[in-house]
Amino acid sequence: MWTVEIIGAVDGRSHYELPYITGLLATDLQALAVGTAFVGRPGTLIYTNASDVIKVRSDLELTASQARAWMWRTLQKERQLAVHHPFKTWLLITGQDATSLVASICPRLEPLHMALKSASERQRNLVLLTAVFELYLTVAKTAGEKLDEGLSNFAVSAEGQVYYLDDEYYAWDGFVAFSIMLGVFIRSFIWFDAAFIEELGRNLVRLLRGVFQDSECQHVIAGQLQSMFMPNEQKEHLLQRLIKVLQHPSDAKPTSTSTSLLSTAVAPKAAKRQASGRYLALLADIHANYPALTCVLDYLKAEHINEGIVLGDIVGYGPEPQACIERLQDCGFQAIKGNHDYGVATGDTAKGFSREAKMAIDWTIGQLSADYRQWLNDLPLSIQQEDWYAVHGAPMDPDYFYAYVYAMTYQDNLDYMQQNGMGLCFHGHSHIPGIFARRKYNDVQKTGQIISLAAYQQALVCPGSVGQPRNGHTDTQFAIYDKELRRVSFMQLPYDYQSVIAKMRQCHLPEAFALRMLHGR
Known part of the structure; x- marks a missing residue:
């Protein structure tokens, strides 16, 4: 039997009643598995129905007072960053043995690693990935921190709004992990093609300039992508296409994936000539x-x-x-x-x-x-x-x-x-x-x-x-x-x-x- 204390919601309002929360906690645990809708770190317990999800952080060994302080700090940060669903509500759960557990409840959303599987919804996929970039880059600029890059940490609501799911933030590393994330996307999605990469790259350039007010960021990312490993020639072509767009967004034109894109990734004039x-x-x-x-x-x-x-x-x-x-x-x-x-x-x-x-x-x-x-x-x-x-x-x-x-x-x-x-x-x-x-x-x-x-x-x-x-x-x-x-x-x-x-x-x-x-x- 659980005792539940509601700590607060991201938007400061009340969205869940205690009987509803305890009823959801009485359902069976949801299994976590790679490639499914629910992926999490060891120690994460998931209770869910068709509309809501409770996530229990059993990996956090805290006393009740420590747990309250931890959640209040986290909640204040979530209100500041505004990347989580506004209904997300923090809970202190106490068991019969007086064990205190940190938990949260929020609406059930579609995680992006599942939402982006369909190659037929290209425009929706473009909007979703651009939204991930915007959340990520805004947090980097405003807080000097970064979000976890895994797509399972982002989800979309029925209304099409993208939110961050994880509870953790990490030290900003100057686009290193972000560049790796871009490379992972290219390797992972078989439906990526040159036209999609170009449009995604243009969206990224607009975001970088809008968020950071700095045209150099796109060149930093392009430089880091240069050393990225790709498993085959087609993926290497896509990588070079993205580099091209980042370096020269106004010059890039859609190209068939059958064309050698390596030849289009032209560096500025000073870097062309090979010393011989x-x-x-x-x-x-x-x-x-x-x-x-x-x-x-x-x-x-x-x-x-x-x-x-x-x-x-x-x-x-x-x-x-x-x-x-x-x-x-x-x-x-x-x-x-x-x-x-x-x-x-x-x-x-x-x-x-x-x-x-x-x-x-x-x-x-x-x-x-x-x-x-x-x-x-x-x-x-x-x-x-x-x-x-x-x-x-x-x-x-x-x-x-x-x-x-x-x-x-x-x-x-x-x-x-x-x-x-x-x-x-x-x-x-x-x-x-x-x-x-x-x-x-x-x-x-x-x-x-x-x-x-x-x-x-x-x-x-x-x-x-x-x-x-x-x-x-x-x-x-x-x-x-x-x-x-x-x-x-x-x-x-x-x-x-x-x-x-x-x-x-x-x-x-x-x-x-x-x-x-x-x-x-």
Whole structure:
């Protein structure tokens, strides 16, 4: 015999009478099984009829006072997030042995892992999956948490409203689990085709821009999907189609699944060309320092090195952003996006910028036309080739250009590279030239003019900063990678940095940046 205490409903109203609840608890337990309407964690007890469901959390071992406190906290959060059915009502159930159990009752809904089985209801399926995305992304933005991605944790009412069923929330991980969820959808639903993927992708882009007010999110997801495993060529084509839509939503057109979609997943212009020569120039953190960039590019031209990768932060801090962009466009080097490039392209400086850096970004925005800012925005977040990977920040950073590789983080990044079969990563962001490398779990940090990578299984290489060195030197810094010998040459060249300081002051940029140039710190 159960004693039931009603704690409260999500909408604050009364929807269930005690005799009805105790009567439902007297029915037989509903079996839980994968692939059926009721799936749950061990310790979940389900009592149901045609209209309502009681879920008992026998896995929570709490006293009555602890259970009440737990449910009140949970209820307040559910009212704040508004992702559960408004009728959901929390219950304290006490048995004859004085055992206290946490439970809830709510209307019986159709779980989405069952609702999405029918291939004939494509428009309804599109609406349901889009609704899941909206719930998930809204919670991420407003609460900094994520919902459980399993479709059995979402359900639809008879009126077509989608709700969250689980009682738990998890730490937001910057779209990592969300990207995995998208990959699982592609692998799981045999009725997915290119047309459906494209429309779903467009809906996702609209949601990302509406919820996060940030066009970069879709590129973060696209980057994470690049490494997703697909079981066959057809599924790989669908994955690449979704990546294409996320990268270029205005360009994507419906395509038959018989067409090779791999060929349509075109990266931004800077990422197209495959480096094929022996030497690869490595440039990073130019920061609108045109004399330094000119010094480096003139040297490389004289040495007949015509292939290179610019590891982000073309602009920011310095006084000549347009001239630097034009020079890089002319030289034909590949380039990726850094956090300052992103800030100037989008105007978003909410994360990762000091007050002075924000001032410089605001100034830079005023110096560049919409076309130049669009060029920055179109730069890829990373470049993956057969024998190397390039990113501005750190290889394990899901945001690509905020995290640093330095003494406190390099081992985690080497772990990530080893786990993902990645041997060599070029990065910027730290402004400090050198390498971190691993040989049979023996990790080292090395600096010097020439460093061989031949003995190492994993290596992180930073060429230093072209435009704003921070290792005590005022010379411009870059590196040259010899692919045949697997050797990095770190270069420093003198240039007229005093003229850059004078121009920074003339443009009324923060004095802190001029002092950095003066002292190389």
